[in-house]
Amino acid sequence: MEPALLELRQVSKTFQTGNTKPVKAVQSVSFEVPSGINTGIVGESGCGKSTLARMITGLTGVTSGEILLNGTRISGLRRSAQRDVYRQVQMVFQDPYSAISPRMPVGTFLTEGLVHFGLISKGDRKEQARKLLELVDLDPQLALRLPHQLSGGQLQRVVIARAISIHPRLVILDEATSALDVSVQKQILSLLVRLQEEFSLTYLFIGHDLAVVRSITEQIFVMKEGSIVERLPSETLQEDARHPYTLQLLSSVFSVKDLS
């Protein structure tokens, strides 16, 4: 059988700060993300979802357990070996403004990955930046602008374009649409769906809004206090939820449809 795109085996992370009690941020988390099956991780602040994402991308080391990509272990690698992982795993964060140096033109930022991995020569940067901007429905003229001259939604499109520019297999989106207005959020979600079809990507979508995560995934893991409490198929999320915490999350949604 073909190995899953991503597999976590008993992954744990403990933070030790000063003389205080160690914080068990992630506790023995195991799950699989098959290729093409978008997966959501849902939980509230401090549940360990971002730590989990950082461990998968290698930004934070694991305390114990293993992370495998296509059956090959990617946790505990040396820095030089991690380069190849980044080629396949890219990440998008909540705040696009903190992802870009405020003094770097958008076009330079967009093509950094391509140049870094030797996929294009420096002379092709302008042309590639233009193509990438068009790919995410932005005006190619924006390549010369600085980050603060773009809106949050425009800049998040730029960050997404850069992440997929090197054709990764897995894109981790950590609250990537949470800071955006609802109308912009919906546009970005549609963009992600389109890009997935075009580039055969798989998304690991991390968020706190159950309805948003459900809309773009096929399976959802609910996290609480560092552990996964429930795995649910996205389509039948509401009907299948059993864990009290999931039910509490569901009942906390203020819907504009069912007004009591």
Next chain:
Amino acid sequence: MTILELEHVSVSYDGIRNAVDDVSFSVQEGEIISLVGESGSGKSTLLHCIQGLLPGGAAARGRITLFGKNMLELSAAERKRMRGEQIAMVFQDTGRYMNPITRIGGQFTSYLKLHLDQSKEELLELERTMLRKVNLEDTERILHSYPFELSGGMRQRVGIAIALSLHPRLLLADEPTSALDVTVQAQVVKELAALCRQEGATIIIVTHNMGVAAHISDKIGVMQSGRLVEWGTVEQVIRHPKEAYTQSLLSAIAELDDTRLLKQKQE
């Protein structure tokens, strides 16, 4: 009884464009009003304008009548006298407006002392009562805590307790629960609405969350590019929106029973 009336209110930061553009509405005593809209729609500017908290350089025109006084013509000293007992405000992140090196009890007491001439024990008793009203039962521990020792939800509850302690007739709340986790937000939103009903206070809440607005308000105002494009009861605005903009905002909200954007994969 009408306690607040806005007539053709416009606010400009640069003298060229209007952040708030010709807004008029009136609020009856005891009502819960939500102003919704996307970033940059002018909803927070409008809220700050009502109680004269606009930054220097911003110019407001029109007429804002609150308890019979034109707020735009009051002096800073007169407005200051209105704060506390007549108007109070709750912000998105109460922690940011607190002194980080003073315990909650100390900050609460210094706020009350500005307005009340009572003994220390009486003030302390009022503080305990208010904390209990926002479901912070462990009052002694809260009063002895520094802001950073409390969670975001607890700090928002403290902010609400302080704001309501002098029984203001009008509470202005700017995204009071937007920084909170969803489960905490649900609790705090319900507490805030229930408490204001109980105290008979009028609230104007600014929020980007249409769901929250739909669940607690009597009336909703929808803002877009500085203009109030729709105004009415929850029934009118949420169920039967007239404006295309309101309809587009409502349809952009992800709901749990929506058809998913992603088509189900055949395995």
